[in-house]
Amino acid sequence: MDASLYQPKPKMFQPQMPVPTVSHTTHQMTNYYGQSYIAYCTEEETMFPDGRLITSRTDLDGIITHVNDAFVMMSGWERDELLGAAHSILRHPDMPAIAFKGLWGDLAEGKKWHGYVKNLRKDGGFYWVYATVIPNIRHGKVVGYTSVRRKPPRSQVEACTKLYAELLEQERQAKAQG
Numbered sequence: 001m002d003a004s005l006y007q008p009k010p011k012m013f014q015p016q017m018p019v020p021t022v023s024h025t026t027h028q029m030t031n032y033y034g035q036s037y038i039a040y041c042t043e044e045e046t047m048f049p050d051g052r053l054i055t056s057r058t059d060l061d062g063i064i065t066h067v068n069d070a071f072v073m074m075s076g077w078e079r080d081e082l083l084g085a086a087h088s089i090l091r092h093p094d095m096p097a098i099a100f101k102g103l104w105g106d107l108a109e110g111k112k113w114h115g116y117v118k119n120l121r122k123d124g125g126f127y128w129v130y131a132t133v134i135p136n137i138r139h140g141k142v143v144g145y146t147s148v149r150r151k152p153p154r155s156q157v158e159a160c161t162k163l164y165a166e167l168l169e170q171e172r173q174a175k176a177q178g
């Protein structure tokens with residue numbers, strides 16, 4: 001799509017993913033803006049392509065304003081579906097909330113954030129990335145954020161799979177206890 005034709009969609013737009021045609025689990029999700037939606041997950045992993053970077057930019061609210069071709073390819077969504085959507089369109093239910101609290105906390109302090117993220121594809125599959133997120137500063141003011149993602153070492157993917165499962169379980173228990 002021609003960037004000059006881009007018209008922001010209403011804020012807090014969370015596209016609903018289609019039901020996968022293969023075996024999947026179903027998750028009731030609520031995003032940061034309080035919108036409910038359903039996420040479907042399959043066990044199908046897509047490997048990060050060698051020698052590529054996946055990039056996106058958002059506004060101050062985490063609404064996607066730019067994606068590169070590798071982002072479109074890996075997410076499985078069309079560019080038109082991504083622009084104007086909340087970045088939580090990629091949120092995988094296996095990701096603990098604390099990871100994103102850390103991300104938004106660091107950005108609020110004007111700092112960079114690095115981390116390993118399991119992302120959800122439109123078809124319910126997933127892909128791991130090593131992400132660096134930075135504030136975009138114009139004339140001394142933060143005007144949005146950029147994320148650049150690299151291929152993660154497999155050892156870190158395995159370590160994070162374990163760590164995130166533990167953190168998620170702790171979050172579930174804390175929620176159950178009120």
Ligand SMILES: Cc1cc2nc3c(=O)[nH]c(=O)nc-3n(C[C@H](O)[C@H](O)[C@H](O)COP(=O)(O)O)c2cc1C
Binds near residue numbers: 031058088090092147
């Ligand atoms: C520049 C930028 C890039 C982001 N990239 C991702 C991403 O790749 N995957 C993801 O799940 N969340 C990403 N987020 C965080 C989401 O905005 C969101 O906080 C997260 O998906 C959790 O959803 P929730 O905040 O609605 O609970 C990114 C945020 C920013 C500002």
